[in-house]
Amino acid sequence: MKKQIVGLAVAVMVVSGLITEGRVDAADNEREAVREAAQGFYAALNQLFVGELEPMKAVWSHREDVTYMGPGGGIRHGWKAVLADWEVQAAMKMGGTVERSDMRITIGTNLAVVTDYEIGKNLTADGKPMEVKIRATNVFRKEDGQWKMIGHHTDLLPSLVK
Template sequence: MPIRGRLATAAAAAIAGLVKAIGLTMLAVTLLVVAAPSVTEASADEAHASADERAIRDAVDQWIVALNAMLNGDPEPFADIYSHADDAYYMGAEGTYRVGWDAIYADWQAQAAKSTGGTVTAIDVHVMVSGDMAMAAHITRGQVRTPDGSMNENDVRETSVFRKKDGEWRMVGHHADGIPYWEEAFDQ
């Protein structure tokens, strides 16, 4: 092949490579442009969440902070997020049922005194707000140290009820149940 032909072939190959690279770049840009609205939509949905919904999500975050403190011996953070009202209630995953702030806090103090460490996180948080009442449901996933020192991994279903009073949301009810119990009960 004459030199001019080889140069033309090389130039054509270079141009084809450039077109391919540009094509891939354009494909990537197109994918970003197409995908961007879904990211933007999620952000817009989050931006449209009411201030009350955001406040309840923040309260769930504070609940998890309080649980982690209790698992490490400190029940005090519960006092900041839970209502101190006589009609507040707590139904713990271990089977307790307490009504009134004094009984609830005494339960948490006893749990904290027995706690030997652990960490939890909330996943799949679902929030509903209606007027001055709200609820949040989620799974609390964690690792809790047992008295023998081993770590127990578990998931707990939790539902919390909140009441807005004087512009502040406080937890007035909480129910938790351990998922493994129900799995074992119905697998038999």
Template sequence: MSSWALFHDQVRASVSAFVSGDAEPYKSCWSRGSDCTVFGAFGGVVRGGAEIASRLDWAAAQYREGRYTRFEVLADAAGADFGYIVHLERVESLDADGATVVRERRVTHVAREEQGQWRIVHQHSDPLVEVAPPR
């Protein structure tokens, strides 16, 4: 199995842990560089390794008993030192009152090879919505 395929599997497993409230596996997939960015599903823009680690801890803590009911890779590719994964996801979790919350999103991860290891340098996630013309 190629290093890219192994990384791809690592990302998929780590986001499953993430929606169960454990950010550590996903954080281990990330570069620590100051040029890394997150445009996360909970809003805002985060830049830099330390800031991203903090945001990921916070975001994972928002999930209770989360699980993926859809993880559909639409595209992925890797060159010599950059790659990307584009997927659709559906996550079910519980809110503070115990009610089920369903989140459907479109997600892009961009990664680069750093010292022989693939690391995420950008993630963009936002709600998956129906096509609608501008108003």
């Protein structure tokens, strides 16, 4: 009887370990998928700086519950309003690049929050070089198996605030 109990206990531990390991692997996979979604946003942002809008459209959810609060101030609710803001920015062709640093990821079942710094160089509206280092919060939602941006919020850049 004692051997059966020990055997059962070992079996439970092995199965529990496999289940836990499976959860860890799944969590690691989701974390990597969110990391890739965040990197996709920054790649799209850099393309936007040279006037390319399509990559930005691809990383965002097109639903009406999205929100954008960028470095120029204001708040945009809904995909149409967010897209209109990105169209204006693409037309500006600010040039330069922005990279993320110190990224932190928090993942739930279908939502993920990414915080980081956006660091880089751009041009102001009047063409002068500008250093950028602002905090950002990005929110992603899993839609049809892909992480799509539903929220972007940054510090203000005085040179862009109207």
